[in-house]
Amino acid sequence: MEIVCLDMEGTLTPEVWERVAANTGIKELGKTTRDIPDYGELMEMRIKIMSENGIKLSNVQDAAASLELLPGALSFVNKLREKFQVVILSDTFHDVAKPLMKKLGYPFLLCHNLKVIDDEIVSYEFRHPQAKKQAIESFKSLGYRCFAAGDSHNDIQMFEVADKGFFINAPLKISSKHPEIESYDNYNDLEKAIYSNSIFVQT
Template identity: 30%
Template structure:
Protein backbone atom coordinates (compact mmCIF):
# COMPACT_ATOMS: atom_id res chain seq x y z
CA UNK A 1 0.00 0.00 0.00
CA UNK A 2 1.35 3.39 -0.99
CA UNK A 3 1.59 6.08 1.63
CA UNK A 4 2.13 9.53 0.18
CA UNK A 5 3.49 12.76 1.60
CA UNK A 6 2.26 15.64 -0.58
CA UNK A 7 4.41 18.65 0.26
CA UNK A 8 4.55 22.28 -0.86
CA UNK A 9 7.98 23.81 -1.50
CA UNK A 10 7.98 27.54 -0.74
CA UNK A 11 7.36 28.31 2.90
CA UNK A 12 7.76 24.64 3.85
CA UNK A 13 11.01 23.25 2.42
CA UNK A 14 12.57 26.43 1.05
CA UNK A 15 12.18 30.14 1.84
CA UNK A 16 9.60 32.22 -0.01
CA UNK A 17 11.38 33.12 -3.26
CA UNK A 18 9.30 36.20 -4.03
CA UNK A 19 10.08 37.70 -0.65
CA UNK A 20 13.76 37.22 -1.39
CA UNK A 21 13.31 38.92 -4.76
CA UNK A 22 11.49 41.77 -3.04
CA UNK A 23 14.29 42.33 -0.53
CA UNK A 24 17.23 42.08 -2.91
CA UNK A 25 15.59 44.06 -5.72
CA UNK A 26 14.03 46.57 -3.30
CA UNK A 27 10.54 46.12 -4.75
CA UNK A 28 8.11 45.80 -1.81
CA UNK A 29 5.19 44.72 -4.01
CA UNK A 30 6.94 41.45 -4.82
CA UNK A 31 6.74 40.39 -1.17
CA UNK A 32 3.03 39.59 -1.49
CA UNK A 33 2.43 35.82 -1.54
CA UNK A 34 -0.44 33.34 -1.36
CA UNK A 35 -0.31 33.77 2.39
CA UNK A 36 -1.98 37.12 1.73
CA UNK A 37 -3.71 36.60 -1.65
CA UNK A 38 -5.81 33.51 -2.27
CA UNK A 39 -6.16 33.96 -6.06
CA UNK A 40 -2.84 32.67 -7.35
CA UNK A 41 -3.39 33.48 -11.03
CA UNK A 42 -4.17 37.12 -10.24
CA UNK A 43 -1.11 37.27 -8.02
CA UNK A 44 1.13 35.93 -10.80
CA UNK A 45 -0.22 38.42 -13.34
CA UNK A 46 0.54 41.15 -10.81
CA UNK A 47 4.10 39.86 -10.33
CA UNK A 48 4.78 39.51 -14.06
CA UNK A 49 3.71 43.11 -14.68
CA UNK A 50 5.97 44.39 -11.90
CA UNK A 51 8.94 42.48 -13.30
CA UNK A 52 8.36 43.95 -16.75
CA UNK A 53 7.96 47.48 -15.38
CA UNK A 54 11.30 47.10 -13.61
CA UNK A 55 13.08 45.42 -16.57
CA UNK A 56 13.90 42.24 -14.66
CA UNK A 57 14.42 39.18 -16.92
CA UNK A 58 14.22 35.54 -15.87
CA UNK A 59 18.02 35.21 -15.87
CA UNK A 60 18.26 37.78 -13.08
CA UNK A 61 15.75 35.89 -10.95
CA UNK A 62 17.62 32.61 -11.50
CA UNK A 63 20.84 34.29 -10.32
CA UNK A 64 19.10 35.36 -7.13
CA UNK A 65 17.66 31.88 -6.56
CA UNK A 66 21.15 30.36 -6.65
CA UNK A 67 21.96 32.41 -3.53
CA UNK A 68 19.21 30.68 -1.52
CA UNK A 69 19.58 27.50 0.53
CA UNK A 70 16.82 25.11 1.47
CA UNK A 71 15.28 25.67 4.89
CA UNK A 72 17.37 24.33 7.82
CA UNK A 73 16.79 20.59 8.40
CA UNK A 74 14.47 20.30 5.38
CA UNK A 75 16.57 17.61 3.74
CA UNK A 76 16.83 15.64 6.99
CA UNK A 77 13.08 15.89 7.47
CA UNK A 78 12.42 14.49 4.00
CA UNK A 79 14.89 11.66 4.62
CA UNK A 80 13.06 10.85 7.85
CA UNK A 81 9.71 10.69 6.04
CA UNK A 82 11.15 8.46 3.32
CA UNK A 83 13.36 6.17 5.39
CA UNK A 84 11.78 6.03 8.84
CA UNK A 85 8.10 6.38 7.97
CA UNK A 86 8.26 4.93 4.43
CA UNK A 87 6.42 7.81 2.77
CA UNK A 88 6.66 8.34 -0.97
CA UNK A 89 7.31 12.09 -1.19
CA UNK A 90 5.52 14.09 -3.89
CA UNK A 91 6.10 17.82 -4.30
CA UNK A 92 3.00 19.82 -5.26
CA UNK A 93 3.99 23.41 -5.81
CA UNK A 94 2.51 26.44 -7.52
CA UNK A 95 6.06 27.55 -8.22
CA UNK A 96 7.92 26.79 -11.46
CA UNK A 97 10.38 24.18 -12.63
CA UNK A 98 12.59 27.06 -13.85
CA UNK A 99 12.83 28.38 -10.27
CA UNK A 100 12.93 25.13 -8.32
CA UNK A 101 15.42 23.13 -10.36
CA UNK A 102 18.44 23.96 -8.09
CA UNK A 103 16.58 22.72 -5.02
CA UNK A 104 15.73 19.25 -6.28
CA UNK A 105 19.39 18.20 -6.00
CA UNK A 106 19.86 19.99 -2.67
CA UNK A 107 16.91 18.12 -1.18
CA UNK A 108 17.58 14.79 -2.93
CA UNK A 109 14.22 14.93 -4.69
CA UNK A 110 13.71 13.37 -8.14
CA UNK A 111 12.26 15.98 -10.48
CA UNK A 112 9.72 13.44 -11.76
CA UNK A 113 8.24 13.38 -8.23
CA UNK A 114 7.37 17.08 -8.50
CA UNK A 115 4.21 18.67 -9.88
CA UNK A 116 4.91 22.31 -10.69
CA UNK A 117 4.12 24.90 -13.38
CA UNK A 118 6.22 26.28 -16.24
CA UNK A 119 7.05 29.81 -17.33
CA UNK A 120 6.62 31.20 -20.82
CA UNK A 121 9.53 33.48 -21.68
CA UNK A 122 9.40 36.04 -24.50
CA UNK A 123 12.16 36.78 -27.01
CA UNK A 124 13.61 39.46 -24.73
CA UNK A 125 14.04 37.06 -21.83
CA UNK A 126 11.15 38.36 -19.72
CA UNK A 127 8.43 36.24 -18.17
CA UNK A 128 5.41 36.59 -20.42
CA UNK A 129 2.98 34.12 -18.95
CA UNK A 130 2.51 31.07 -16.76
CA UNK A 131 1.82 27.67 -18.30
CA UNK A 132 -0.40 26.14 -15.63
CA UNK A 133 -0.22 22.38 -15.35
CA UNK A 134 -3.36 22.30 -13.20
CA UNK A 135 -6.67 24.01 -13.88
CA UNK A 136 -8.25 24.22 -10.43
CA UNK A 137 -5.79 23.51 -7.66
CA UNK A 138 -3.27 21.25 -5.97
CA UNK A 139 -5.97 18.74 -5.08
CA UNK A 140 -6.07 17.67 -8.74
CA UNK A 141 -2.86 15.65 -8.27
CA UNK A 142 -4.31 13.72 -5.36
CA UNK A 143 -7.62 13.21 -7.18
CA UNK A 144 -5.69 11.68 -10.09
CA UNK A 145 -4.13 9.13 -7.73
CA UNK A 146 -7.59 8.35 -6.37
CA UNK A 147 -8.93 7.84 -9.90
CA UNK A 148 -6.09 5.39 -10.52
CA UNK A 149 -7.28 3.48 -7.42
CA UNK A 150 -4.04 4.17 -5.56
CA UNK A 151 -4.77 3.55 -1.84
CA UNK A 152 -3.76 6.62 0.12
CA UNK A 153 -4.57 5.59 3.68
CA UNK A 154 -2.51 7.54 6.25
CA UNK A 155 -1.15 9.87 3.57
CA UNK A 156 -0.22 13.39 4.67
CA UNK A 157 -0.05 16.84 3.09
CA UNK A 158 1.98 19.84 4.25
CA UNK A 159 1.44 23.41 3.09
CA UNK A 160 1.53 26.94 4.43
CA UNK A 161 -0.92 29.05 2.43
CA UNK A 162 -4.44 29.41 1.06
CA UNK A 163 -3.56 27.57 -2.14
CA UNK A 164 -2.66 24.48 -0.09
CA UNK A 165 -6.09 24.09 1.49
CA UNK A 166 -7.54 21.94 -1.30
CA UNK A 167 -4.82 19.27 -1.01
CA UNK A 168 -4.90 19.27 2.80
CA UNK A 169 -8.62 18.47 2.63
CA UNK A 170 -8.02 15.22 0.74
CA UNK A 171 -5.58 13.41 3.03
CA UNK A 172 -5.92 11.77 6.43
CA UNK A 173 -3.45 14.19 8.04
CA UNK A 174 -3.17 17.77 6.76
CA UNK A 175 -0.55 20.11 8.23
CA UNK A 176 -0.38 23.90 8.00
CA UNK A 177 3.29 24.74 8.42
CA UNK A 178 4.07 28.09 10.07
CA UNK A 179 0.91 29.69 8.63
CA UNK A 180 0.38 33.43 8.65
CA UNK A 181 -2.24 34.80 11.01
CA UNK A 182 -4.65 35.30 8.11
CA UNK A 183 -4.18 31.76 6.80
CA UNK A 184 -4.51 30.27 10.27
CA UNK A 185 -7.64 32.27 11.04
CA UNK A 186 -9.38 31.12 7.85
CA UNK A 187 -8.33 27.48 7.94
CA UNK A 188 -10.59 24.56 8.91
CA UNK A 189 -10.31 23.43 12.53
CA UNK A 190 -9.15 19.95 11.51
CA UNK A 191 -5.93 21.15 9.89
CA UNK A 192 -2.98 20.58 12.21
CA UNK A 193 -1.09 23.85 12.71
CA UNK A 194 2.62 23.29 13.33
CA UNK A 195 5.68 25.48 13.65
CA UNK A 196 8.44 22.95 13.01
CA UNK A 197 9.30 19.67 11.30
CA UNK A 198 9.76 18.17 14.75
CA UNK A 199 6.11 18.80 15.58
CA UNK A 200 5.10 16.83 12.49
CA UNK A 201 7.45 14.00 13.45
CA UNK A 202 6.03 13.95 16.98
CA UNK A 203 2.48 13.85 15.62
CA UNK A 204 3.26 10.96 13.27
CA UNK A 205 4.97 9.05 16.07
CA UNK A 206 2.29 9.68 18.71
CA UNK A 207 -0.55 8.78 16.34
CA UNK A 208 1.35 5.80 14.94
CA UNK A 209 1.05 6.94 11.36
CA UNK A 210 3.10 4.16 9.83
Protein backbone atom coordinates in the same frame (compact mmCIF):
# COMPACT_ATOMS: atom_id res chain seq x y z
CA MET B 1 1.31 2.62 0.18
CA GLU B 2 1.09 6.22 1.35
CA ILE B 3 2.27 9.46 -0.25
CA VAL B 4 3.29 12.60 1.62
CA CYS B 5 2.56 15.69 -0.47
CA LEU B 6 4.48 18.79 0.58
CA ASP B 7 4.28 22.39 -0.47
CA MET B 8 7.67 23.97 -1.26
CA GLU B 9 7.94 27.70 -0.47
CA GLY B 10 7.26 28.52 3.16
CA THR B 11 7.17 24.81 3.93
CA LEU B 12 10.64 23.58 2.94
CA THR B 13 12.27 26.69 1.51
CA PRO B 14 12.04 30.43 2.03
CA GLU B 15 9.80 32.38 -0.34
CA VAL B 16 11.68 32.95 -3.60
CA TRP B 17 9.76 36.10 -4.46
CA GLU B 18 10.57 37.70 -1.13
CA ARG B 19 14.24 37.37 -2.09
CA VAL B 20 13.47 38.81 -5.54
CA ALA B 21 11.82 41.77 -3.82
CA ALA B 22 14.83 42.25 -1.54
CA ASN B 23 17.26 42.06 -4.48
CA THR B 24 15.32 44.52 -6.64
CA GLY B 25 13.96 46.84 -3.97
CA ILE B 26 10.43 46.35 -5.33
CA LYS B 27 8.31 45.56 -2.31
CA GLU B 28 5.26 44.40 -4.28
CA LEU B 29 7.23 41.46 -5.71
CA GLY B 30 7.50 40.06 -2.20
CA LYS B 31 3.79 39.32 -2.00
CA THR B 32 2.87 35.63 -1.90
CA THR B 33 -0.29 33.54 -1.69
CA ARG B 34 -0.34 34.46 1.99
CA ASP B 35 -1.17 37.99 0.80
CA ILE B 36 -3.02 37.32 -2.48
CA PRO B 37 -4.75 33.91 -2.37
CA ASP B 38 -5.68 33.97 -6.08
CA TYR B 39 -2.49 32.67 -7.70
CA GLY B 40 -3.45 33.81 -11.18
CA GLU B 41 -3.92 37.36 -9.91
CA LEU B 42 -0.61 37.15 -8.09
CA MET B 43 1.29 35.99 -11.19
CA GLU B 44 -0.28 38.65 -13.41
CA MET B 45 0.91 41.28 -10.95
CA ARG B 46 4.43 39.82 -10.86
CA ILE B 47 4.76 39.63 -14.65
CA LYS B 48 3.52 43.21 -15.07
CA ILE B 49 6.01 44.54 -12.52
CA MET B 50 8.86 42.53 -14.04
CA SER B 51 8.08 43.81 -17.53
CA GLU B 52 7.92 47.41 -16.35
CA ASN B 53 11.23 47.13 -14.50
CA GLY B 54 13.28 44.92 -16.82
CA ILE B 55 13.47 42.02 -14.38
CA LYS B 56 14.30 38.75 -16.11
CA LEU B 57 13.87 35.06 -15.39
CA SER B 58 17.60 34.84 -14.67
CA ASN B 59 17.14 37.39 -11.87
CA VAL B 60 14.49 35.16 -10.30
CA GLN B 61 16.68 32.08 -10.75
CA ASP B 62 19.61 33.87 -9.11
CA ALA B 63 17.36 34.74 -6.17
CA ALA B 64 16.25 31.11 -5.84
CA ALA B 65 19.82 29.82 -6.07
CA SER B 66 20.92 32.16 -3.28
CA LEU B 67 18.43 30.69 -0.82
CA GLU B 68 19.17 27.93 1.66
CA LEU B 69 16.57 25.39 2.69
CA LEU B 70 14.69 26.07 5.91
CA PRO B 71 16.61 24.59 8.87
CA GLY B 72 15.88 20.89 9.16
CA ALA B 73 14.01 20.64 5.85
CA LEU B 74 16.43 18.28 4.12
CA SER B 75 16.60 15.90 7.07
CA PHE B 76 12.80 15.96 7.34
CA VAL B 77 12.33 15.08 3.66
CA ASN B 78 14.98 12.36 3.76
CA LYS B 79 13.41 10.73 6.82
CA LEU B 80 10.00 10.74 5.18
CA ARG B 81 11.42 9.18 2.02
CA GLU B 82 12.55 6.17 4.06
CA LYS B 83 8.93 5.35 4.92
CA PHE B 84 6.76 7.05 2.29
CA GLN B 85 6.72 8.25 -1.27
CA VAL B 86 7.26 12.03 -1.14
CA VAL B 87 5.95 14.49 -3.72
CA ILE B 88 6.47 18.24 -3.79
CA LEU B 89 3.20 19.86 -4.91
CA SER B 90 3.91 23.51 -5.52
CA ASP B 91 2.51 26.51 -7.34
CA THR B 92 6.04 27.43 -8.32
CA PHE B 93 7.52 26.86 -11.79
CA HIS B 94 10.10 24.32 -12.92
CA ASP B 95 12.46 27.05 -14.17
CA VAL B 96 12.38 28.74 -10.76
CA ALA B 97 12.52 25.67 -8.53
CA LYS B 98 15.52 23.89 -10.09
CA PRO B 99 18.24 25.15 -7.73
CA LEU B 100 16.11 24.40 -4.67
CA MET B 101 15.24 20.93 -5.92
CA LYS B 102 18.96 20.24 -6.21
CA LYS B 103 19.42 21.18 -2.55
CA LEU B 104 16.54 18.86 -1.61
CA GLY B 105 18.09 15.91 -3.47
CA TYR B 106 15.77 16.14 -6.49
CA PRO B 107 12.47 14.87 -5.06
CA PHE B 108 9.52 14.38 -7.40
CA LEU B 109 8.17 17.88 -8.17
CA LEU B 110 4.80 18.70 -9.69
CA CYS B 111 4.38 22.38 -10.52
CA HIS B 112 3.64 24.77 -13.40
CA ASN B 113 5.41 26.05 -16.53
CA LEU B 114 6.56 29.50 -17.58
CA LYS B 115 6.55 30.89 -21.10
CA VAL B 116 9.88 32.65 -21.57
CA ILE B 117 11.19 34.64 -24.54
CA ASP B 118 14.77 35.93 -24.45
CA ASP B 119 14.93 35.53 -20.67
CA GLU B 120 11.70 37.48 -20.18
CA ILE B 121 8.75 35.82 -18.48
CA VAL B 122 5.85 36.66 -20.77
CA SER B 123 3.23 34.23 -19.52
CA TYR B 124 2.63 31.05 -17.55
CA GLU B 125 0.72 27.80 -17.87
CA PHE B 126 -1.11 26.27 -14.94
CA ARG B 127 -1.36 22.50 -15.18
CA HIS B 128 -4.81 22.68 -13.59
CA PRO B 129 -6.78 25.47 -11.85
CA GLN B 130 -6.41 23.47 -8.62
CA ALA B 131 -3.35 21.41 -9.46
CA LYS B 132 -2.53 20.39 -5.89
CA LYS B 133 -6.03 19.09 -5.27
CA GLN B 134 -6.14 17.37 -8.66
CA ALA B 135 -2.82 15.61 -8.02
CA ILE B 136 -3.96 14.18 -4.69
CA GLU B 137 -7.29 13.10 -6.13
CA SER B 138 -5.39 11.31 -8.89
CA PHE B 139 -3.07 9.57 -6.43
CA LYS B 140 -6.07 8.45 -4.38
CA SER B 141 -7.82 7.12 -7.47
CA LEU B 142 -4.83 4.79 -7.84
CA GLY B 143 -5.31 3.49 -4.33
CA TYR B 144 -2.76 5.61 -2.44
CA ARG B 145 -3.45 7.19 0.93
CA CYS B 146 -2.22 10.78 0.98
CA PHE B 147 -0.99 13.19 3.61
CA ALA B 148 -0.50 16.87 2.80
CA ALA B 149 1.38 19.70 4.49
CA GLY B 150 1.70 23.36 3.60
CA ASP B 151 1.66 26.87 4.95
CA SER B 152 -0.77 28.98 2.95
CA HIS B 153 -4.21 29.55 1.41
CA ASN B 154 -3.42 27.57 -1.73
CA ASP B 155 -2.64 24.47 0.33
CA ILE B 156 -6.14 24.19 1.77
CA GLN B 157 -7.28 22.58 -1.49
CA MET B 158 -4.89 19.71 -0.66
CA PHE B 159 -6.23 19.34 2.86
CA GLU B 160 -9.79 19.06 1.54
CA VAL B 161 -9.03 15.80 -0.28
CA ALA B 162 -6.01 14.33 1.55
CA ASP B 163 -6.54 11.59 4.10
CA LYS B 164 -4.97 14.02 6.56
CA GLY B 165 -3.70 17.56 6.12
CA PHE B 166 -1.41 19.67 8.28
CA PHE B 167 -0.29 23.27 8.42
CA ILE B 168 3.45 23.78 8.84
CA ASN B 169 4.92 27.25 9.42
CA ALA B 170 1.54 28.83 8.64
CA PRO B 171 0.92 32.41 9.78
CA LEU B 172 -1.64 32.64 12.57
CA LYS B 173 -3.89 34.76 10.34
CA ILE B 174 -4.29 31.71 8.09
CA SER B 175 -4.21 28.78 10.51
CA SER B 176 -6.64 30.45 12.93
CA LYS B 177 -9.30 30.48 10.22
CA HIS B 178 -9.05 26.70 9.94
CA PRO B 179 -8.94 25.30 13.48
CA GLU B 180 -9.93 21.89 12.13
CA ILE B 181 -6.48 21.57 10.51
CA GLU B 182 -3.64 20.59 12.84
CA SER B 183 -0.90 23.22 12.78
CA TYR B 184 2.81 22.77 13.54
CA ASP B 185 5.82 25.05 13.68
CA ASN B 186 8.56 22.41 13.51
CA TYR B 187 9.34 19.33 11.44
CA ASN B 188 9.76 16.93 14.36
CA ASP B 189 6.18 17.36 15.52
CA LEU B 190 4.87 17.24 11.95
CA GLU B 191 6.80 14.03 11.30
CA LYS B 192 5.31 12.45 14.43
CA ALA B 193 1.82 13.52 13.36
CA ILE B 194 2.26 11.96 9.93
CA TYR B 195 3.52 8.71 11.46
CA SER B 196 0.65 8.61 13.96
CA ASN B 197 -1.88 8.86 11.13
CA SER B 198 -0.21 6.23 8.96
CA ILE B 199 -1.77 2.79 8.72
CA PHE B 200 1.39 1.24 7.28
CA VAL B 201 4.31 2.85 9.13
CA GLN B 202 5.13 1.70 12.63
CA THR B 203 7.37 3.86 14.81
